[in-house]
Amino acid sequence: MALKDVMKDIEGYTRITEEIQTLRKYGSDFTDRKGEVERMMALLHPKTVPLVVSEIVTETESTKTFRLTARGGHLPPFQAGQYINVFLEAGGVRTSRPYSISSSPTQTGYYDITIRSVADGFVSSWFLEEARVGDAFESTSPSGTFTYNPLFHGNDLVFLAGGSGVTPFMSMIREVACKGLDRRIHLVYGSTDVKDIIFEQELAQITQRHPNIQVSHVISSPPKRYRGLKGFITAELMQELLGDLSAKTFYVCGPEVMYGFCRAELEKLGVARRKVRTEVYGPPRDVTSQPGWPGDVKAGDTFSVKIRGGRTIPARAGEPLMVSLERSHIVIPALCRSGECSLCRTKLMSGRVFHPEGVKLRKSDRQFGYIHPCMAYPLSDLEILL
Ligand SMILES: Cc1cc2nc3c(=O)[nH]c(=O)nc-3n(C[C@H](O)[C@H](O)[C@H](O)COP(=O)(O)OP(=O)(O)OC[C@H]3O[C@@H](n4cnc5c(N)ncnc54)[C@H](O)[C@@H]3O)c2cc1C
Numbered sequence: 001m002a003l004k005d006v007m008k009d010i011e012g013y014t015r016i017t018e019e020i021q022t023l024r025k026y027g028s029d030f031t032d033r034k035g036e037v038e039r040m041m042a043l044l045h046p047k048t049v050p051l052v053v054s055e056i057v058t059e060t061e062s063t064k065t066f067r068l069t070a071r072g073g074h075l076p077p078f079q080a081g082q083y084i085n086v087f088l089e090a091g092g093v094r095t096s097r098p099y100s101i102s103s104s105p106t107q108t109g110y111y112d113i114t115i116r117s118v119a120d121g122f123v124s125s126w127f128l129e130e131a132r133v134g135d136a137f138e139s140t141s142p143s144g145t146f147t148y149n150p151l152f153h154g155n156d157l158v159f160l161a162g163g164s165g166v167t168p169f170m171s172m173i174r175e176v177a178c179k180g181l182d183r184r185i186h187l188v189y190g191s192t193d194v195k196d197i198i199f200e201q202e203l204a205q206i207t208q209r210h211p212n213i214q215v216s217h218v219i220s221s222p223p224k225r226y227r228g229l230k231g232f233i234t235a236e237l238m239q240e241l242l243g244d245l246s247a248k249t250f251y252v253c254g255p256e257v258m259y260g261f262c263r264a265e266l267e268k269l270g271v272a273r274r275k276v277r278t279e280v281y282g283p284p285r286d287v288t289s290q291p292g293w294p295g296d297v298k299a300g301d302t303f304s305v306k307i308r309g310g311r312t313i314p315a316r317a318g319e320p321l322m323v324s325l326e327r328s329h330i331v332i333p334a335l336c337r338s339g340e341c342s343l344c345r346t347k348l349m350s351g352r353v354f355h356p357e358g359v360k361l362r363k364s365d366r367q368f369g370y371i372h373p374c375m376a377y378p379l380s381d382l383e384i385l386l
Pocket residue numbers: 083091093095097098099100101113114115116117118120121122123124125144164165167168279280281282283319320323326327336337338
């Protein structure tokens with residue numbers, strides 16, 4: 001049967017061809033709109049977003065908010081809870097780190113990112129100490145799926161935040177407050193000390209004006225005579241604060257240790273796994289303590305990595321391969337730096353790497369030897385194809 005005959009069986013084919021003929025007859029057949037979709041896509045999801053630091057706000061002793069505006073263009077829209085991966089040059093090395101956008105998506109003129117310095121942190125320390133108003137960066141366009149989905153999440157939400165993990169929640173809370181949305185939110189926010197609480201005043205003001213938004217601070221190392229909630233976000237504490245959990249959706253974002261802890265506590269309360277959403281959190285602090293790490297390889301062991309058709313570079317077992325590449329001034333595409341997005345997917349020609357639990361390798365990646373260098377740790381000499 002000829003292709004033309006088959007096409008006639010497709011629903012709508014005849015109507016569309018007739019419409020094309022009519023349009024051609026009267027002067028327009030949509031070819032004048034060629035490229036329109038691509039242009040729209042480039043506006044909504046550009047590959048890179050040129051940014052400049054317009055303002056810096058000190059939030060706590062160890063945390064600052066950087067207000068980033070567009071350098072001669074516009075900012076692509078985002079959903080509350082998404083992050084951008086910021087590329088920068090620190091200590092002579094080009095690298096990147098993902099940061100959640102803490103401002104509301106209703107503000108289209110800027111992205112706020114709120115960064116807490118971590119002990120021996122490379123980029124966070126650079127931001128806290130070196131970044132200045134006027135500094136220029138590039139980032140990816142906003143990404144990530146740690147966002148509210150009205151079809152599945154209902155309108156009774158519990159946010160479990162630890163430290164700087166409050167940032168995506170701040171964006172969600174600001175949006176709900178700004179638009180007056182019909183969503184109940186209870187933020188249970190764990191901090192080490194009272195002075196470490198980020199956005200304390202603004203959160204207090206929002207809860208005063210919006211009875212659908214509640215905030216409970218939980219302090220793990222409180223000062224003497226502290227009267228508020230102390231310790232960690234345990235099952236007992238959640239039961240006491242939240243009452244009936246049956247219709248609630250839980251979101252968790254915070255330091256690595258918080259995920260396993262909160263999951264176990266929520267399990268004690270009978271909360272189903274599908275009701276718990278977690279943000280990705282980047283490389284583990286100490287990969288050698290991850291389940292499955294081979295005991296005979298030490299974090300400081302150094303292997304050689306041959307790049308097919310190129311140089312051979314050193315790589316420490318305890319560091320993600322992406323970091324070793326960047327140390328040798330080889331920058332590969334990156335977005336989540338958490339093993340989730342697949343953007344850094346690279347062919348491993350020979351050798352062994354360790355991927356911590358949770359890295360989202362596809363079945364075909366495993367079968368054909370692809371790795372995610374942002375979360376792949378060398379266990380032997382390697383050869384890779386970039
Ligand atoms: C989706 C997502 C959202 C996030 N949102 C936030 C947020 O809102 N706020 C926030 O504070 N954090 C956020 N983070 C964490 C953030 O991305 C960084 O992990 C954090 O700032 C720590 O980065 P760091 O470089 O300071 O520390 P680390 O990443 O711990 O720095 C140490 C790393 O840098 C390497 N390194 C050290 N020296 C060098 C060098 N000379 N050259 C190259 N590499 C070197 C080390 O080997 C090690 O791997 C988020 C993470 C994710 C995944």
